[in-house]
Amino acid sequence: QQPVQSPQAVILREGEDAVINCSSSKALYSVHWYRQKHGEAPVFLMILLKGGEQKGHEKISASFNEKKQQSSLYLTASQLSYSGTYFCGTEISGGAQKLVFGQGTRLTINP
Amino acid sequence: SQTIHQWPATLVQPVGSPLSLECTVEGTSNPNLYWYRQAAGRGLQLLFYSVGIGQISSEVPQNLSASRPQDRQFILSSKKLLLSDSGFYLCAWTTAKGGSYNSPLHFGNGTRLTVT
Secondary structure, eight states: OOOEEEOSEEEEETTOOEEEEEEOSSOOSEEEEEEEOTTSOOEEEEEEETTTOEEEETTEEEEEETTTTEEEEEEOSOOGGGOEEEEEEEEOSTTOOOOEEOOOEEEEEEO | OOEEEEEOSEEEEOTTOOEEEEEEEESOSSOEEEEEEEOTTOOOEEEEEEEETTEEEESSOSSEEEEEEETTEEEEEESSOOGGGOEEEEEEEEOOOSSSOOSOOEEOOOEEEEEO
């Protein structure tokens, strides 16, 4: 049931772009994206619901393709503050009231 | 505004000792409550969740248990800790009720548990 994230780790220079993918073997009702700094709690970024919508949050946006059962997180012109581990959380059953998270993608932004 | 309190922040316990972690939410009513565990350098594993007082769903059958004695209180317990119970325990809440999960999860600051 756990979604699969790729890549597992990314190292970028400040200003470069990144794409993080999240794939599920189950049909998805919604996808959440969170960022966690080392030693801290995860922080909510955005939710995508069924319908293939794309949402944006400053220079961070995401898409959701329910037919392919996958979501992608796009980080453009990355900043040092974008460093951290990104998790996708998936709802695989409507009304199940729970999220199952991927294993995370560690993003390192260097000056 | 809503806040979530989780304590203690760190805990070192010997193998075989009991455990009690507490989480309370303020500023909202009838939240869904969750316990996640994160092993060092790993992902977030859902342990338990609750959609109401006394209603507990277990995702991982281990030596852990959870209880929700009050609407905004969620407790994680163990009678005898194992070395494998070490990790970062996170409590979370959301207002999502029924339908699609369209509300964010709000996490507490976590408890770092080391079992020695």
